[in-house]
Amino acid sequence: MVVTAKRRAPWWTRLTVALGVLLLLPAAAVAGDPVPRSGLRGPLNILLAGIDPRGTHVRPLSDTIIVAHIPADRHAAYLFSLPRDLVVWIPPFPRTGSAGQYAKINAAMALGSETSPGKYDPAVGLELLADTVEGVTGIKRFDGGAVINFGGFKQMVASMGGVRMVIDQDVSSEHLRPDGTPRDVSAACRASKNCLRPYTGAQKIYRKSLHPVRLRPWEALDYLRQRYGLPRSDYDRQRHQRQFLKAVADQVGRDPARLTEVLSAAGDSLVIDAGGHALTDWLLELKDLDVRTVTTISLPGEPVFWNGKYLGEQFTPDVAGFFAAVGRDRVAAYLLDHPTLVDAATSRSRRP
Template identity: 50%
Template sequence: MVISGGTLVAGQSLISKYTGDITNDALLDTDAAQAGKKDIKGPLTILLVGIDPRKPTTPPLSDSILIAHIPKDMSTAYLFSIPRDLYVEIAADEKAGLRSHHAKINSAMANGSQVNGKIDVVNGFKVLSKTITKYTGIKEFDAAAIINFGGFKEIVEALGGVSMKIDMDVKSEHLDPEGKQRPRLRSCPISGNCQHPYTGPQAYYKKSTKPVRLEPWQALDYVRQRYGFKGGPPMSDYDRQRHQQQFIKAMAKEAMSKDVITDVGKMGKILEAAGESLTFAGGGNSPIEWAVALKGVNVDDMVTIKLPGGGKFEQGTNDYLGEEFTQPELAQEFFDAVKADSVAQFLLDHPTLVNKDS
């Protein structure tokens, strides 16, 4: 790889060396994916899915669903989340034997991955992607990625940690102050449906006015929390969505501040760390080529977006079905703005959708 005039030019052999194991364009179930390599030009829409670190023999649940929209001038990025419990129509899939039905959206990938008694994560991702497309009307994703949060800590370690502002007091459901797993309550076995199944001291992330340096385990633990604690502020999955968006932004800033994009050694170290925790589809372009194409994005101007939502219940009962957008027409107008590449103007007209940190 040669640095010339501030531009990183990557040889195909080195691209293959660093990215061959993590690239799988089959994730993009579109005509564009089949058409071969194309130039990376805005506007662009990217689907990012975080799965929980389960065994390879168990269906993956899409715990985090984020979409990044990059406008035509590729000057910034807009990040928004699809709630994991959003109650939607799950797309039919012949390969997985799925009929169209209504359920929480995080079941789309899990059910779509079960093909002939085996786990097919790629097919599960396609079912999820089709479900999102049908719900939002966003017809095509230019790139996509599956991130296993269990192994993602190694990527953050390769970056040396991240700095991010803690916007509310948060206690960890899972880890103690040293980063070790908290003991499980005897009254709540693994198979039990307990909201707070652990006991003992908790890792504590105190609200800050300025960015604080987080160790890799702390950053990942913080962005996975969705339960409040006694004496603390109420918390929900919508807070977790916001924190995950902030985390993506913080990682982008960390990479840019350390010139990762133009440093062969640093880029290689991060891609090697990503080996077992990342699957990427770039429409014929490698992760390195995407990184180079997006190096002009101003991460300080990156905008994180909240779409208001709440619980959805069976009519006439208190049976919880999942989540729904409390202003569905507004949410659809936002999705239409993504399709029309007019997000900037839409947010000027609806400033309350912009998270305060943006």
Template identity: 50%
Template structure:
């Protein structure tokens, strides 16, 4: 069972100013506002020290077009966030989580929705790799776009094809910013923050880890990774309630889908809840007023992200979204179903109503849509 339970009467985080996931990607700019007046370091030093720590790459294939920077960031904006699990650095990357953040014109609210990783979609042709296009699970798009020859892969180039695939699915013509999040790097961020407090909404057993956080033993017959459930032995467990989780517990919990009633849909919800919990804690007083902890968090954030602000720096984005709080974040669930043919699982499909939701994203009318369709609100 996870660590010490937090009392239900706790008010921690309810009134603290906090960034959303996009600001977590732009955490450098967000904390700049807090620390620069605190006498720790000058704002110029923060910009130079931490903005340079985040790796920036061309994630949208715009470099050849000479993308230019506008005078400021104006809404509405759409941000594409992709989580990868780089356990095998020699293999083609797969997007383990795909999240779109829509921020309306007034920049006062943020809506997050997840794209199921097993969603069967049309992936467009991609000249850079010679991919001719076709229908496949969406998490394969990054793989199809990443090859650079000689068995090597460029995750940034793969992001470009994934972004084009998500655009084709949702109708979003372009993304204003994007980030690739390394799950191993996020573990370091949570470690640097001293863990994260979050609500666990259902009992979950870990497919991967023991109660002490060590990897579970593997069945001998599954050495070649050809078993659906290759692990045996004791499992880490996460019970319903509100807990302060260590980094390995939080990351393990949000990775689980086996044994859950709605499989990947439950996992999507848990990942969104984790995002909101991290956002609430990233700028909490026990982080921003502790120079040692703040420095560790910022350094870990730099190691965890590959960022493309489409001409704007990560600091620009942090400052543009400085007014957003975790309470301004709305989690959205897309209705979907499994595709089964001849008793074989082929992937996921969205219900037709998802098209109406995507239209509201493009029209910047999500608020009205959600009032009329409350079933799209994600359960917290």
């Protein structure tokens, strides 16, 4: 199925706002006649987390944290990221015995995941991550959330035949050669475990493009991991991740026949929390949401130092105004007054 600018995608495919916001794809896959009433009301906030697939015996770190905000009028959707190194208060979590502490926000998932000694459950960790993000943003509660590990990410991209997206700046891979094989570790770093950037040799390079280019699964994952050498480091990486979500949503919406295949590819790598609502509620509530209304937002931050030592990141004071707008469901008006927060538009593909 090909969708052009003159014809909106069917409503059930438009549920794929930013990877279906992960939460909504299952509903689309089983869509029938929607129930006449949804249990969801008002603005919606959904928490998305990406973790490293190192097994249930290793603490998961949420290196990707994205919030999707959908206004009460359902006419738009907004995506913004929280830096993984954001220094925050992580509240106590009696369920796993974790004490409250100041730490980088990506530790919240790990601290909330240990359900028994040496065993970790990301679904439980998502609860503490949500509590932490709520404290940072002022969001009173999340209506739903999802966790996907990067292995599942690659499988989903493979099931789509790759992803087409604009590369908005030259990006050199820290980890891979041009053919996708791992780069060598330098001799000096083989003898030391303290090397920040241990790799050497030829690098895979993703060149800036004016139009979408196809990324194979390993390229997509590699591209979204990169921060070294970028002008704004992790903030550039966060933007690339948001751009990717938007590209995936667009691509799945253009080829709805592959929707079930994409979901099946994720398997156990995808954990969904529907916030106590039936998936048919999500289906009905977002039936008119168009993926082309998704706006991605860059929130400014800066490093935190103590006695010359880097501790992590913090948001600049003016970000509080944006979070207040989220709480009041006034994001569109806020962005009109603060247009620099909106990520620059990228070209769209006309291909299915």
